[in-house]
Amino acid sequence: MAKDEEIAFETALLTRAAAIEALLRRLLDLRALSGEIARPERLMAAMRHGVLNGGKRLRPFLVMESAALFSADGEAASRVAAALECVHCYSLIHDDLPAMDNDDLRRGQPTVHRAFDDATAILAGDALLTLAFDILADEATVLPVERRAALVLALARGAG
Template sequence: MGFEIVLSARAAPLEAMLRQLLDARTLSGEIARPERLMAAMRHGVLNGGKRLRPFLVMESAALFSADGEAALRVAAALECVHCYSLIHDDLPAMDDDDLRRGQPTVHKAFDDATAILAGDALLTLAFDILADEATMLPAERRAALVLALARAAGAGGMVGGQTLDLEAERSRPDEAGIIRLQAMKTGALIRFACEAGAIIGGAAQEDRERLAEFGSAIGLAFQLADDLLDLTADAHQMGKATGKDAAAGKATLVALHGAGWARSQLNGLVGQAHALLEPYGEQAVLLKEAAKFVANRNS
């Protein structure tokens, strides 16, 4: 519970930043943004959520004494990408969900076409935020962030993983295939969140690689915990439908090895994540807590 309070406190300035970025009023040099589109975007973004990925950006950046406002804007950009992916993932052609975080999904609150466009707009907004001089970082760091997020979100990252996930309903992948799918679909953005902190802070390549590896470990833990919850939690607890993976015949590591094996793996991944953070001492305490939270969450 203590960590959830910290997570909530860190989310407050992010919420304010997202509200500002999703304001429908005309910005300098831009034509007016259509209000219905902006309303759909706000519905998909400003609907609660733990804001774990933004937290990882900001805490990873803090390891290197990075500018807090710049880290906040990068965190907001990443959350735009994450929320776009959820909007599209909920569509009838994808996972076909009616609820997200206990509220109607965007295509239910609006319509399919508006949901598609809201997702498109959030994805492009993310790169607008990163490239904008208002993200007060040297141009080469902003460019590095744009490149890293594009790769994490694209065909070799999240979108590629979503494709493999849909294919897994028709042809069950082996264990290596499941790990690859999950490292792309879920892990890629979490890995970026941690690596981004090192980029924002202008850290050495060794630090960037170490934080990326930490992100990979907790990304796998996040998906393992998610698969366990899909199997064991109820819809009220999760704020969305559960049991859908099993009903769709999707291959998961939990389905392959069982819940006991998954819990053992989660413990090992937390240990691995903590070991990677040892060089940062007390500065990494909250990131270590985040690893435990990811593995042990109940929603």
């Protein structure tokens, strides 16, 4: 890869990562969504700790670039990318648990189970997985209902 291409790639990756990070911050706000029972502060803090601690955001980048390649709606693609990142972060939180890898650090920060506790880490991971489906199914993901349903099904079958 030529130096100019490498710089262009890194710039695009950082730009997409910043946009997804901002969307994830909004999605992980403490305010309950319509129909939600509550968003417990400790659980939300653990979810944010697991999601908003850096990372390249390569999976969202690939979603966004694929969407751009096919001239898909950018806002809908951003939400799909955020959902995919929630699934990725859920898997990392669970992978770090004592029953799995028992890692103390993730991206230079204490893992969720170290920063909080095992039970909170399990619940945070589970909640991120659920949030991914919520994001895809929500009308705010401006896609035809059939396409949103197909995305939910694909995620359910691919993430299991």
